[in-house]
Amino acid sequence: MSKTISLSNVRLMASVASAKATAAGIRRLGRGGGTSAPGLVAERIDPAMLGKLTARLPAGAIVVAGTNGKTTTSRMIADILSASGLRVVHNRSGSNLVRGVVSAFAAQASLGGNPGGDIAVIETDEAAFPEVVRLVQPRVVLLNNLFRDQLDRYGELDTIARKWKASLASLGPDATVIFNADDPGLTAVAQDVSANKVAFGMNAVEHTLGSLPHAADAAVCFACGTDLAYKALYVSHLGNWYCPACGQSRPILDVAGSEVELEGVQSLVLTIDRGGESDRYAVGVPGLYNAYNTLAAVAATRHVGVSQATVQTALVQFRSAFGRIERVVYRDRHLTLALVKNPVGFNEVLRMLTSGTGELTVPTLIAINDLYADGRDVSWLWDVDFEVLASGGSILATTGLRGPDMANRLKYAGIHESRILALPPDIERGLDEFVEQIPEGEQGYILPTYTAMLDIRKILTDRGAVESFWEQ
């Protein structure tokens, strides 16, 4: 090795070192996991740090994007890659803006500027995606879906799609874009890339929806503008689509899921066909939306060469990310926490919780905050189909800064007022009063927005019910 150290390397080393020091300082102060500030410091010292570190990864980087499921999918991918013996660099805490990604890399890199891994899995926010792709030059880009989400932060869907398309155009022919072909918008985004393309999607007609949910953005044909039709519709506007006017249709699937068996709030099993092989995969996460995440993770990890047996083993052991679906025993009550952050995700959580009987049978607390990370605008609650809860008998409690808006939403969904329990907006009080409503030994569901979930986890952590998420 050369003894001369380039100026570029000095800057990189300084940048890594100061990020590490910042993270250690934050942790000493007891201010949480320090998932963002170290990245900010590192970026100031060496803006090119991320690109320099990823360029040194022998097996390259996988960038995961999409409105819903990116945290779960990237965790699945990272677990599978680890199980295959690779050392994985991953922004596992779900801090997915550019500086969160930089923080994660700084934490794992050596002070000498070695990335400290063989391969990277980078979850990225929709808005940060173009910048992350530009810096990282990934080997694989995985696109999960594109739904309407927190318009006050992200802007309109058309705008994001346009930026993604421009970003993908910069990828060379060595890169691969793995995309959800059931999403007509993503199919359009991936349409003209010069990178390799791998299309994944679902053939699970047993789970087809009767009609397009209110939350779905009416999908129009990217070639001729006509409203699309579906042979089968699975989640929001995802499905086996076609254009009745010009004949455009879902691309032929390279990786296809089928025979999806959903086991309540626990797990799922599905068959995945790929390259003439057909294998059955069991996963420790529930719901049809997680079947999509599994399909995406299998497509990506098989593409980079992980064996089918290793993927199967890792998925059986997989458990979901903090708060996304989590089961906690607290004061002898069995609580299931499920993060809700946008209409499509909320609809899928409701679908999962009412699967089986078609009704909600468990007391449920909905905790809605309107801080920046939740989205300041709570209008989106009106796009969720709470009407599906109208027939059950279980109580629906509300809390959080916008708990009163949520209670109002439930009333207008036709839920009888005797079932609506508007608890105080203060989440600690709301949680305590909700738990009182559940008989000992019984179940309760808690559906929080992002910062409400952090609050609830902190309360439960302080009371000894769960471990801190950044230690997972």
Added chain:
Amino acid sequence: MTTNRTIVIAWLYGTKMNIYGDRGNVLALAQRARWRGIGADVREIGLGEPIPVDTDIFFFGGGQDQAQIAVSKDLAGAKGEAIRTAVEDGAALLSVCGGYQLLGHEYRPHDAEPLAGIGLFDVDSQAGPERFIGNVVIDSDWGPLVGFENHSGLTFLGAGARPMGKVRVGRGNNGRDGTEGVVYKYAIGCYLHGSLLPKNPVLTDWLLEAALRRRYGDDTLAPLASGIEEAAHASAVSRAFATR
């Protein structure tokens, strides 16, 4: 009191102009009618579909740029004329954001052809340099109203146009003159999402009364318990002041 009253709600372009949860407004109108034993017949009116002649209340929400171009073209001619005629005759109407802009004279984007409106409201809109995003509280004839704005379009009222209210929190029509929205007869245009009507039930009932008066000559509305709505209103107002 007339029994067996029913109203027809025309939801303009419900599948194309439906971002920001504006369908809550349609739910609020229909539910507050039904809870009083008044039938509510909600009809979605898509591109190329005519305006029902018996429409009592129109709702017109906001959409993405592409959708607004198609809608602007669709409104030209007979369809726009039908909406104007109904409103002149006393029909009720609520429009929000993109719908509001397309009911004015025109909308001028930064770098594209102007979109023609139907000129129901004496207002003009144009693309602005920044996006106004946040909670809004206005003082109005209905008392304080609360919603959430998210628009880069700026709307300016013509000389005779009457604003819906004065901005207390937020930016409103254009961020300059302190006005928000417009009212003409029983038609309202505004930038208030949230959804607006569910947590401002006084405004919902005003629209219902106008519709009932025109169709039946009888605008009696039985009182409804509105504790949940009032709590939502109060908390939204306090969040607006806390996040201003």
